[in-house]
Amino acid sequence: MDVRRITITIAGRSYPLNVPSAEEETLRKVGKQIEAMIKDFEQNFDVRDKQDALAMCCLKLGTNAEVAQINNDKNIKDSTERLMNINQFLEELEK
Numbered sequence: 001m002d003v004r005r006i007t008i009t010i011a012g013r014s015y016p017l018n019v020p021s022a023e024e025e026t027l028r029k030v031g032k033q034i035e036a037m038i039k040d041f042e043q044n045f046d047v048r049d050k051q052d053a054l055a056m057c058c059l060k061l062g063t064n065a066e067v068a069q070i071n072n073d074k075n076i077k078d079s080t081e082r083l084m085n086i087n088q089f090l091e092e093l094e095k
Contacts, residue, residue, distance in 0.1 A: 001020055002020065002021040003018050003019065003020055003021070004018070004019055004020075004021050004024055005017070005018050006019060006024055006027065006028070008027060008028065008031040009031065009035070010031060010034050010035060010038075010054075011035075011038055011050040011053065011054055012050065034057055034061075037053075037056075037057045037060065037061075038050070038053040038054065038057060041053040041056045041057070
């Protein structure tokens with residue numbers, strides 16, 4: 001596995017990371033998204049300091065992840081039910 005050393009800057013601080021090459025682009029993209037979110041919170045809300053902006057980013061990202069998981073679970077449940085119905089239908093056709 002090829003590991004690369006990169007630096008991600010968030011809220012004015014640099015974070016050196018050793019990451020698999022395959023994850024580098026994703027980490028850089030997420031770092032940029034976090035920076036954009038911080039800037040948005042600072043410009044549009046009463047954010048007193050970087051820690052407040054970071055806390056708001058954490059809440060937003062956590063909420064987005066939870067909603068995505070809930071939707072994914074629902075999609076899996078719906079798909080499973082459909083497949084069971086199709087399977088039942090096919091079994092009845094065989095009779």
